[in-house]
Amino acid sequence: MTPMLAASLALLTFASVVSLGRVLRHGSLVDRALGLDFLVVTLALGVVVDAVVTGSTLFIPLVVAVALVAFLATVAVARFVERNGA
Amino acid sequence: MIRVTAEVAILAGSLLVAVASIGLHRFDDVFARLHAAGKATSLAFLLVSIGAFAHGLPARAAGELVLASVVLLVTTPVGVHVLADAAYRCGDQLSSSTTIDELADRSAPSADLDE
Numbered sequence: 001m002t003p004m005l006a007a008s009l010a011l012l013t014f015a016s017v018v019s020l021g022r023v024l025r026h027g028s029l030v031d032r033a034l035g036l037d038f039l040v041v042t043l044a045l046g047v048v049v050d051a052v053v054t055g056s057t058l059f060i061p062l063v064v065a066v067a068l069v070a071f072l073a074t075v076a077v078a079r080f081v082e083r084n085g086a
Numbered sequence: 087m088i089r090v091t092a093e094v095a096i097l098a099g100s101l102l103v104a105v106a107s108i109g110l111h112r113f114d115d116v117f118a119r120l121h122a123a124g125k126a127t128s129l130a131f132l133l134v135s136i137g138a139f140a141h142g143l144p145a146r147a148a149g150e151l152v153l154a155s156v157v158l159l160v161t162t163p164v165g166v167h168v169l170a171d172a173a174y175r176c177g178d179q180l181s182s183s184t185t186i187d188e189l190a191d192r193s194a195p196s197a198d199l200d201e
Contacts, residue, residue, distance in 0.1 A: 002093060004090075004093040004094065004096070004097050005093060005096065005097075007097060007100070008093075008096050008097050008099075008100035009100075011097075011100040011101055011103065011104040012100050012103060012104070014104050014107070015100075015103045015104040015106070015107040016107075018104075018107040018108060018110070018111065019107045019110055021111070022107070022110045022111055022119075025111075027116075028116065028173070028176070028178060030116055030169050030172060030173040030176075030178065031116055031119065033169060034110075034116075034119060034120055034123045034124075034166075034169055035110060035123075037123060037127075037165065038106070038107065038110065038123040038126075038127060041103075041127040041130075041131065041158070042103055042107070042127075044131075044154075045099065045100070045103060045130060045131060045134050048131075048134050048135065048138055048151070049096060049100070049134065049138075051138065051143060051147065052096065052137070052138045052141050052143055055142075055143075055144075057143065057144050057146050057147040060146075060147040060150045060151060061150055063150070063151065063154045064150050064153055064154045064157070067154045067157045067158050067161070068157060068161075071157070071161035071162070071164070071165050074165040074168070074169060075164070075165055075168050077169075078165070078168040078169045078171070078172040079168070079172070081169075081172040081173070081176055082171065082172040082175055082176070085176050
């Protein structure tokens with residue numbers, strides 16, 4: 001693992017912790033939904049960087065599944081908020 | 087040489103995501119936070135995917151990563167739009183530095199959501 005890849009993983013870890021803080025912070029449901037969408041895509045990026053580090057493409061389908069499911073979850077939460085209020 | 091460029095691309099994508107996560111905290115408006123979350127994730131995913139291919143990820147992963155990139159590029163604006171619509175309808179206030187509200191004369195949420 002070269003230093004630049006290690007720095008990328010460190011930055012992604014930092015980003016996921018900070019966005020988790022956004023999810024838990026006092027705010028509306030929309031804030032939490034977008035924080036979770038961001039968190040999930042950050043984790044998917046971490047999987048891609050890990051695939052580059054180890055050279056194994058075993059977990060790449062996870063990235064596709066995560067991208068699809070995150071979008072569905074975001075839209076479901078938004079429809080719920082529209083109907084019931086935050 | 088190509089490996090170094092690939093790693094720079096991956097690092098750039100990660101840096102973009104890290105800066106956007108700070109922006110999620112610092113913006114004072116839910117709509118600005120939607121900007122940070124939506125724009126950064128799709129661009130960062132593109133950068134990291136290109137860096138991964140240039141670095142030498144096996145070609146088996148090519149189709150799946152391209153699919154994931156296209157899916158993210160298409161669905162992220164839709165998700166951001168739906169969230170912004172829901173936030174506006176529920177009365178999330180725009181920040182005090184906003185000067186134009188184009189939806190100010192919009193009526194209350196209509197009752198035909200369930201049809």
